[in-house]
Amino acid sequence: MLRLHSHMLEFPLMKVLLESLSMRLPNSGRKAANRVIPGGNMYCDILSRELRTIIEEKIAEIEREYQQIQGLILTEGDLKCLLYGKLSQVRWLAQPTDTEDPGIRANCVHTEVSFYDERGHLAIKPDITILEPQHLSILHGRGYRVRLPSKQFQFGGRTIVFELKFIRNKNGINKTMFRKIREDYNKIQRLVATMDSQGMPNDVFCYLVIFNKTNRKCAQFTRLIKEENKESNRHKIIYATGKVDLGEKRRIYGRNTYPSAGKKSAKRFSPRI
Numbered sequence: 001m002l003r004l005h006s007h008m009l010e011f012p013l014m015k016v017l018l019e020s021l022s023m024r025l026p027n028s029g030r031k032a033a034n035r036v037i038p039g040g041n042m043y044c045d046i047l048s049r050e051l052r053t054i055i056e057e058k059i060a061e062i063e064r065e066y067q068q069i070q071g072l073i074l075t076e077g078d079l080k081c082l083l084y085g086k087l088s089q090v091r092w093l094a095q096p097t098d099t100e101d102p103g104i105r106a107n108c109v110h111t112e113v114s115f116y117d118e119r120g121h122l123a124i125k126p127d128i129t130i131l132e133p134q135h136l137s138i139l140h141g142r143g144y145r146v147r148l149p150s151k152q153f154q155f156g157g158r159t160i161v162f163e164l165k166f167i168r169n170k171n172g173i174n175k176t177m178f179r180k181i182r183e184d185y186n187k188i189q190r191l192v193a194t195m196d197s198q199g200m201p202n203d204v205f206c207y208l209v210i211f212n213k214t215n216r217k218c219a220q221f222t223r224l225i226k227e228e229n230k231e232s233n234r235h236k237i238i239y240a241t242g243k244v245d246l247g248e249k250r251r252i253y254g255r256n257t258y259p260s261a262g263k264k265s266a267k268r269f270s271p272r273i
Helices: 012-023 030-034 049-068 076-087 175-197 220-226 245-251 263-269
Strands: 109-111 120-122 126-132 159-167 205-211 237-243
Touching: 049 076, 049 237, 076 109, 076 126, 076 205, 120 175, 126 237, 126 245, 159 175, 175 205, 175 220, 175 237, 220 237
Parallel strands: 159 205, 205 237
Antiparallel strands: 109 126, 126 159
């Protein structure tokens, strides 16, 4: 029988024991995350490969649901809400944790969080951010800053950011849409470069998540994914599709009409964009 003496229960040892037990997760989604039972202020390394595997499974869940319910996502806002909800199911991320402010706790998942750009302006705003609450303050500035910035909170530590793109164009990812995707990709590259310049090169991981209503995509986009998704500890592009076959719908219903009782009905239910 193993006997633990009092001098063996010092904080560093307990921290190692807890982390070794909590980080042994299989490569699955909700089931693996729900077996993690946080205690007190215990938290995971949010840049761990285990957590990223769970995150990517949550995105894959949304894709499967979208293919089953092809009217599930109508706007980029819908996609943001769905992903926020999925991430909030992960126990590691949903468990409230003490912040830097005494008596104040916070969760990990947030939207529209501003980051400083290379000129020191709060100009980079990813759609979703996962942060470490233990490095967050909503009452005072951090480091050399005494007052809070204009966003009325400040945080440090490690982060995962998500830039989302929903392509609802019937032509899918054509050259015009590819240029817009490039702009979003450049945004996360700016954030990585800013973190590098501040001496925090390994404190951020960026996801560019692209959901396409159809499965049409140009060659430039396919090349971008192949080139940029090589083994990287800084960013990843995830592509998902609803597999909506607009060509099939046109063959069934005609070019600009809907199945209806007559001409007036077709006009009444004409699409409003």
